[in-house]
Amino acid sequence: METTATHIAVIYATAQGSTREIADFIGASLAARGATVEVADTEHAPELSYFDAVILGSAVHNRALLPEMDEFVRTHATNLHAHPVWLFSVGLGPALVGPIGRRMGRAVPKKIAAVRDSITPRDFHAFAGHYERAGVSLSARTVYRLVGGTRYGDLRDWPAITAWTDSIAHALKLPAPQATPTHP
Known part of the structure; x- marks a missing residue:
């Protein structure tokens, strides 16, 4: 008996490319399990x-998903409710440490929660992104340090992204991967 591949769409909104790289990695990981992505x-x-x-x-700016993702969700709400959906965001929150930073990093901003709740995804996960010091004002750098930002650069937690992708694969009953994709 022939089985058909599971067809998965990975749709993203990015500002500087970090979210696109995560989306590409998720897509490659699921394709390695036999899905058509x-x-x-x-x-x-x-x-x-x-x-x-x-x-x-979507990338997170000003504690909200990018406007193009908000618009996409509004425009495609009917189709999104007809499918299993997973949602992730990429911002600074998950990279913050210390008592204030951890608390801020765990909180889902109201604007993101509103989008999440409008489509009731099977899971939502916030990942850290890429944050460079160059071009960031002194006041923004100071706030970043005060709330628990410890370093600049690539703050993405690839093992966490891999684990989340594996949970999606498990929920979709995809087989074990044929290859292990690498991240950027």
Whole structure:
């Protein structure tokens, strides 16, 4: 008996490329398990009715998902409710340490929670992104340090991203991976 591959859309909104790299990694990881995966930004997103599952990811600016992801969710709400959906965000919160930083990092900002709750994803996960010091004002750098930012650069936790992707694969009953994708 022949089985058909699970079709998964990974749709993202990125500002500087960190979210795109995470989306690409998630897509490659699920494809290595036999799924047919299409990764695209919100502007070039495929027709969702052709997919069995949807994964959405967006960078976080000003404690909100990017406007293009908000618009995508509003425009495609009906299709999103017809599929299993997973949602991730990429921002600084998960990289913060110390008592204030950990508390801020665990809290889901109201604007993100509103989008999340509007589509009731199977899971939502916030990941740290990439944060460079260059071009950031002294006041923003000071606030970053005060709330628990300890370093600049690539703050992404690839083992956590891998574990979350594995949980999606498990929920979709995908087989073990044929290869192990690498991250950037």
